[in-house]
Amino acid sequence: MLEAVFLSPFKDMLGAPGFLVEVLIGGLAAGLMYSLVALGFVLIFKASGVFNFAQGVMVLFAALTLVGLMERGVPVVLGLLLTMVVMIALAFAIERVVLRPLVNQEYIILFMATIGLSFFLEGFGELLWGSNVKKLDVGIPDTSFMVRGVQVNKLEITAALTAAVLVTILAVFFQKTRIGRALRAVADDHEAALSIGIPLKTIWVVVWSVAGLVALVAGIMWGAKSGVQFSLSLIALKALPVLILGGFTSVPGAIVGGVIIGVGEKLGEVYWGPLVGGAIENWFAYVLALVFLLFRPQGLFGERIIERV
């Protein structure tokens, strides 16, 4: 038994290095896909302290809108632009209807409000565009090619590159632009930011818009991979362990956390999964994140939690 847990998996890994690399690459790519979703959570949590459970449904909503538009004969580029407009409009609506009346409420109330929001958006999206499974085709081929005997999936590579580009853009946006600086100021201290004249409402709209756009990107990637359907919103549950592992407040944390979770999940599933009867991907990531958390309660890159009485 002990040997099966502690020795044989490693023997298997060393015995077939090509397969191991394949598993690692698969995990890496899957992890970056999780990161794309986790990024949206981080952005909103950083700027408004809201744990936005609706992020998963926003991914679904964005993908649904894009597919719905394309089905009605709108070209890809125009469809993308229109979806962006819709997501920004959504951000305005959420700020006005949900966030503004709930300002200064306890975090758990805001959290519940976003769950309510996710119910609403789910119904709304399906009402607008129908609830059947749709195929999203924006020209990214879901095929594999071989590099030195290792299978690589084009879609996964595209997703990885997209994540990299997105993070770079976000980093520049946060560090260099005026709005980015204001965002960081708000994230640091709401009241201080307000007192030097940063308009909180605008910042929230901006941050929810950005999160909406990130949701759109994630929606395109996941939609191209597994079709646009209701289960797309469940990837939010996949992104949560990534989030606590990387820390709620760290953009790089979301990426690194995603990679660790993705690789760990794949390794666990392939090498240890058969021992317990498989299908462990539902909880393995959570347990992995939990173990990390026991040593670093604020996540890998989260801001250090300083508590005062």
Add this chain to the structure above:
Amino acid sequence: MIYREAGQFKHTYASDQAIFPIAQDRWIMLGLLVAAFCVPLVATEYWLQAVLIPFLVYSLAALGLNLLTGYAGQLSLGTGGFMAVGAYSAFKLATAFPSLPIIVVFLLAGLAAALVGLLFGVPSLRIKGFYLAVATLASQFFLVWLFNKVAWFTNYASSGTITAPPRTVLGVMVTGPEATAGVRYVVALALVMAFALIAKNLVRGRVGRCWMAIRDRDIAAEIIGIRPLRTKLLAFSVSSFYCGVAGAALVFLYYGSAETLAFDINLSFLVLFMVIIGGLGSILGSFLGAAFIVLVPIFLTNAPEAVGLGLPVALQKQLELMVFGGLIVFLLIVEPHGLARLWQISKEKLRLWPFPY
């Protein structure tokens, strides 16, 4: 209320600490209880099965979560998992020891859930807030997976479902396919009343005050001599006990048979909704929240037909989702402290009515 407490003097500590210090409240409560036990005589099968029994079972679960989240301040999303522990251990116990009284089975199932809750409460010592909430999701997913995967828990049933075996209390069939809805309702009501009374007394006493201190500021609580380890773990295990009994009741008294799907993440969210909508840190709130969450979907399903709108099924489902979500956001905006707070305010107003000054 509209009646006054004038002329009712408290001469003893006991009368000062009574749950209902005003005589009228006591009589009304007693009347309500008697009425509640008489309901099966008049209610139809549909009302009992679709409204009242789920209301009672969910109230019990909401009570449990309210103890943990509302009183001890530990946000948990693992309720469904703990309820599954209760349901599956009740099933195992009832089938392995057929002579065991069913009430004992429920209590033992609660104890099993309490043990599991204790185990999953350990991370709460180091992890707080949303990190803890997400960490409790681990228990949710792991437990459901476990019951799904290990056939021993379902007695190797090929369908993977657990079915409540027929059992009697005092010669009356209370579980199984032959138990009438009325009997199951009375058993559920008795369970819930007993546990609600225990919960009310728990939160008024030393234990509850320790929980509230931890909730309000854990470091300060630690400094005044409350042990966080003990207090948090106690909260987790008591809460899981309630949830475990509720889980057992869900299968034995409500569904009759169930599979792991009944205990998925949606159940956890549903119970959390009840607690938030009803009011965090309020025993009454748990009941109000459960009533709200049970009644609203039924109302939404039946409302379009009642006004003569025949909607397609899919559209109806989507509209239901939208209205339900919108209603939750609306309620949170109007009264973030829940229905219990609304009740308190209206009571206060009625007390002064019709002379507000």
